[in-house]
Amino acid sequence: xxxxxxxxxxxxxxxxxxxxxxxxxxxxxxxxxxxxxxxxxxxxxxxxxxxxxxxxxxxxxxxxxxxxxxxxxxxxxxxxxxxxxxxxxx
Amino acid sequence: xxxxxxxxxxxxxxxxxxxxxxxxxxxxxxxxxxxxxxxxxxxxxxxxxxxxxxxxxxxxxxxxxxxxxxxxxxxxxxxxxxxxxxxxxx
Amino acid sequence: xxxxxxxxxxxxxxxxxxxxxxxxxxxxxxxxxxxxxxxxxxxxxxxxxxxxxxxxxxxxxxxxxxxxxxxxxxxxxxxxxxxxxxxxxx
Amino acid sequence: xxxxxxxxxxxxxxxxxxxxxxxxxxxxxxxxxxxxxxxxxxxxxxxxxxxxxxxxxxxxxxxxxxxxxxxxxxxxxxxxxxxxxxxxxx
Numbered sequence: 238x239x240x241x242x243x244x245x246x247x248x249x250x251x252x253x254x255x256x257x258x259x260x261x262x263x264x265x266x267x268x269x270x271x272x273x274x275x276x277x278x279x280x281x282x283x284x285x286x287x288x289x290x291x292x293x294x295x296x297x298x299x300x301x302x303x304x305x306x307x308x309x310x311x312x313x314x315x316x317x318x319x320x321x322x323x324x325x326x327x
Numbered sequence: 328x329x330x331x332x333x334x335x336x337x338x339x340x341x342x343x344x345x346x347x348x349x350x351x352x353x354x355x356x357x358x359x360x361x362x363x364x365x366x367x368x369x370x371x372x373x374x375x376x377x378x379x380x381x382x383x384x385x386x387x388x389x390x391x392x393x394x395x396x397x398x399x400x401x402x403x404x405x406x407x408x409x410x411x412x413x414x415x416x417x
Numbered sequence: 418x419x420x421x422x423x424x425x426x427x428x429x430x431x432x433x434x435x436x437x438x439x440x441x442x443x444x445x446x447x448x449x450x451x452x453x454x455x456x457x458x459x460x461x462x463x464x465x466x467x468x469x470x471x472x473x474x475x476x477x478x479x480x481x482x483x484x485x486x487x488x489x490x491x492x493x494x495x496x497x498x499x500x501x502x503x504x505x506x507x
Numbered sequence: 508x509x510x511x512x513x514x515x516x517x518x519x520x521x522x523x524x525x526x527x528x529x530x531x532x533x534x535x536x537x538x539x540x541x542x543x544x545x546x547x548x549x550x551x552x553x554x555x556x557x558x559x560x561x562x563x564x565x566x567x568x569x570x571x572x573x574x575x576x577x578x579x580x581x582x583x584x585x586x587x588x589x590x591x592x593x594x595x596x597x
Contacts, residue, residue, distance in 0.1 A: 245356055245357060248353075248356050249353055249357065252352060252353045252356075253353075255349060256346050256349050256350070259342050259345060259346050259349075260346070262342060263338075263342045263343075266335055266338050266339060266342075267335060267339065272383070272386065272387050272390070272391055272404075273387070273391075273404070273407040273411075275383060276380070276387055276407070276408075276411050277410075277411060279376070279379065280380060280411050280415060282376055283373075283376050283380055283415060284414070284415070284507065286372055286376055287373065287507060289369065290366070290370060290373055290506065291502060291506045293362070293365060293366050293369055294366060294499075294502060294506075295499050295502075296362065297363070298498060298499060299492075299495060300362070301362055301363075302478070302482055302483060302491075303488070303491045303492050303495040308483070308484075311482075311483045311491075312479075312483050314362075314363070315479060315482060315483040317363040317366070318366075318478060319475050320367075321363075321366050321367060322474060322475075322502075323471060324370050324374070325370060325374070325506075325597070326467050326471045326474075326505075327464065327467055327595070327597045377596050377597055380596065381592060381593060381596045384589075384592060384596075385589050388585045388588060388589060389585060389589075392572050392573060392581075393572060393578070393581045393585040394578075398573070398574075401572075401573045401581075402569075402573050405568045405569060405572060405573040408568060409564075409565050409568060412561060412564060412565075412592075413561060415507070415596075416557050416560065416561045416564075416595075417505070417507045417554065425536055425537060428533075428536050429533055429536060429537065432532060432533045432536075433533075435529060436530070439525060439526050442522060443518075443519055443522045443523075446515055446518050446519060446522075447515060452563070452566065452567050452570070452584075453567070453571075453584070453587040453591075455563060456560070456563050456564060456567055456587070456588075456591050457590075457591060459559065459560050459563055460591050460594050463553075463556050463557065463560055463595060464594070464595070466549070466552055466553050466556055467553065469549065470546070470549050470550060470553055473542070473545060473549055474546060476542065477542050477543070477546055480542070481542055481543075494542075497543040497546070498546075500547075501547060501550050504550050504554070505550060505553060505554070
């Protein structure tokens, strides 16, 4: 199962914004901007990625675990979610 | 003070890789790929951004706090670091 | 629904270990140990709490979302999980 | 170098509060309270440990890096900080 069209547009525009932030960070590094500005910009990108990841995980929980067609599919999606959470709750 | 040229090239190529991962994630969303693949891809981006942020913070500690020219500059860079850490140790 | 007895014993002993680490950290602070040792000890506690949290969340996903008796209960537990994730994916 | 007395008292009382939260979590697990309540309680402990860790790191930056007596000591403390940050920015 994949994402609904409405969600797709929303997610895509958030990704574009994050790519824009990363481009700005890159320009700042190349231009020799103050280190602190660069660190701060990258820290914002990190926050934006976290927010996006959370949203994609929310969709996964609602659509692929709670609303799955069979218990077996729910269990598979549940284990997938656990794997993802393991990779960043450290 | 800003980053050395060698570091700049290294940082820039890492940013480009992360942008490439985000583009792949976007394509996956648009193509309707399996949710889990997308979540995993975005989780990798998150890890890559964290690694890059850590590296930029390391430079900041070594070059702008430890090796600062005056105590006053060290103190300013120290407070900047604390602000950044506050934004993501939550 | 709550945790199985076997899980309870395992979780309880992990909590006791973390409390032991926090007591050691407190003694280190009171004894005036090297700051670095203390920071390191507290950073280990943090890792241990994260590991425990992950385990409790895994139980929650498997027992209360995937294996819930009704779709309504699964949905409630799913929203609870999302709330928890929101509190620390920042 | 170690922490000032005033800071010690403050840190100690925060540790005691966190231990209290962990004891409450343990009681909740033993009593078979709702999973969600337990997850939430543990998530609060995690937040409290993060806040404390941040404070100890702030002291480390200000007292042991910025205000260190020699450049050599500042460099050592800087590397210690980088090691700690590496352990949890993942």
